[in-house]
Amino acid sequence: MSDAVLVLNAGSSSIKFALFSAEGPADTQALVSGLVERIGAGAMYRFGHDPVAPVPGGHGDSHANAMHWLVAALMQRFDGIDIVAGGHRVVHGGADFAAPVIVTPQVHAKLAALAPLAPAHQPHNLAGVDALAAALPEVPQVACFDTAFHRSQPRLAQLFAIPRALTEGGVLRYGFHGLSYEYIASVLPHYMGARAQGRIIAAHLGHGASMCAFENGASVATSMGFTALDGLMMGRRCGEIDPGVLLHLMRDRGMSVAEVDDLLSNRSGLLGVSGLSHDMRDLLASPAPEAEEAVALFCYRAARMVGSLAAALGGIDALVFTAGIGEHAPRVRARIMEGCRWLGLEPDTTANLAGGPLLSADGSVVAAYTIPTDEERMIARHTTATLGL
Numbered sequence: 054m055s056d057a058v059l060v061l062n063a064g065s066s067s068i069k070f071a072l073f074s075a076e077g078p079a080d081t082q083a084l085v086s087g088l089v090e091r092i093g094a095g096a097m098y099r100f101g102h103d104p105v106a107p108v109p110g111g112h113g114d115s116h117a118n119a120m121h122w123l124v125a126a127l128m129q130r131f132d133g134i135d136i137v138a139g140g141h142r143v144v145h146g147g148a149d150f151a152a153p154v155i156v157t158p159q160v161h162a163k164l165a166a167l168a169p170l171a172p173a174h175q176p177h178n179l180a181g182v183d184a185l186a187a188a189l190p191e192v193p194q195v196a197c198f199d200t201a202f203h204r205s206q207p208r209l210a211q212l213f214a215i216p217r218a219l220t221e222g223g224v225l226r227y228g229f230h231g232l233s234y235e236y237i238a239s240v241l242p243h244y245m246g247a248r249a250q251g252r253i254i255a256a257h258l259g260h261g262a263s264m265c266a267f268e269n270g271a272s273v274a275t276s277m278g279f280t281a282l283d284g285l286m287m288g289r290r291c292g293e294i295d296p297g298v299l300l301h302l303m304r305d306r307g308m309s310v311a312e313v314d315d316l317l318s319n320r321s322g323l324l325g326v327s328g329l330s331h332d333m334r335d336l337l338a339s340p341a342p343e344a345e346e347a348v349a350l351f352c353y354r355a356a357r358m359v360g361s362l363a364a365a366l367g368g369i370d371a372l373v374f375t376a377g378i379g380e381h382a383p384r385v386r387a388r389i390m391e392g393c394r395w396l397g398l399e400p401d402t403t404a405n406l407a408g409g410p411l412l413s414a415d416g417s418v419v420a421a422y423t424i425p426t427d428e429e430r431m432i433a434r435h436t437t438a439t440l441g442l
């Protein structure tokens with residue numbers, strides 16, 4: 054029997070999992086990894102290199118059911134592996150949690166209270182905690198936060214220009230995708246040597262998308278704010294928007310809060326602008342002018358955000374692309390890099406098409422890379438360190 058840490062990373066429509074050995078260095082290859090995706094709409098799963106298969110028996114109809122099914126299925130399928138700890142991505146840690154924490158009933162209650170700030174993530178993250186607690190009540194569980202990496206930011210980067218009382222009440226820019234950025238910061242020296250301590254902008258471009266500026270490996274500014282709706286254009290989310298639009302929709306068009314929430318969280322972004330799909334793959338393959346415009350807006354907004362974060366850093370030494378789009382869409386990377394030429398980034402077209410990792414030409418003042426992220430590994434590192442395994 055080998056001891057393992059089970060990592061659960063629940064997103065808005067998927068659950069990624071990985072089992073890492075709890076013996077030896079925390080950083081060895083995952084024993085097995087996989088995912089459940091399209092939850093609620095014909096859920097499918099994949100364990101390791103097995104073929105993709107439908108989630109049986111209606112268990113894929115909700116995250117909570119899928120979590121219970123997944124934990125039971127993993128224990129059955131990998132019965133030679135003893136799960137000794139659980140590590141979870143928890144999207145929102147609010148003002149209280151700046152580091153990973155062991156989940157106690159009190160911690161669980163505080164995290165559940167943050168669900169309104171991350172409705173498409175937090176309940177699913179806690180469903181993972183609950184499923185593992187039901188199956189293995191004695192196993193300790195650690196919550197690892199998307200927000201924690203950004204708590205090092207200077208105060209100005211965290212403030213909204215709103216009355217102080219609201220700021221003191223926790224209405225701050227928290228930022229997300231922190232586990233991904235922390236992982237990228239940890240592997241960057243492998244690619245860049247000592248320059249990794251310089252002024253870096255990392256672009257996590259997945260279904261959710263954000264950017265983070267870091268210096269000396271610490272976050273100093275990021276594009277997402279109080280919630281994961283802010284910043285870049287995303288698959289279904291609007292990103293940055295004039296708050297006057299929200300007032301107009303409610304005051305002049307009679308939309309309810311729930312309708313505005315659904316519009317901005319689920320029906321905007323690539324899907325809203327293209328009218329076709331939230332998935333970059335579909336848009337890149339489509340001849341429709343609306344698809345082209347959605348891709349063009351995504352890239353335009355991303356390049357503008359690089360400019361903003363470069364100002365926060367006082368310059369830029371490297372731009373790093375990661376997550377689904379950042380790792381797999383050379384056409385999107387190329388367009389964003391074109392928009393960064395003025396900063397001194399000289400793209401290498403051939404290297405970009407070949408998948409990098411170095412995307413910039415020899416002599417480019419600003420380096421560019423594509424680096425695969427690994428939130429599961431970062432969670433495993435935090436879990437073993439927090440539990441002293």
Ligand SMILES: Nc1ncnc2c1ncn2[C@@H]1O[C@H](COP(=O)(O)OP(=O)(O)O)[C@@H](O)[C@H]1O
Nearest residue numbers: 064259260261331332333334376377378381382
């Ligand atoms: N080969 C590809 N080309 C273009 N876009 C891709 C490709 N593969 C994935 N994507 C994009 O990446 C997104 C998923 O990214 P991922 O980082 O896995 O997101 P999440 O963790 O938020 O589910 C998809 O919605 C799609 O837009």
Ligand SMILES: CC(=O)OP(=O)(O)O
Nearest residue numbers: 064229230260261281
């Ligand atoms: C915070 C966030 O947007 O996460 P995801 O990319 O998993 O949707």
Ligand SMILES: [Mg+2]
Nearest residue numbers: 064259260261
């Ligand atoms: Mg994700």
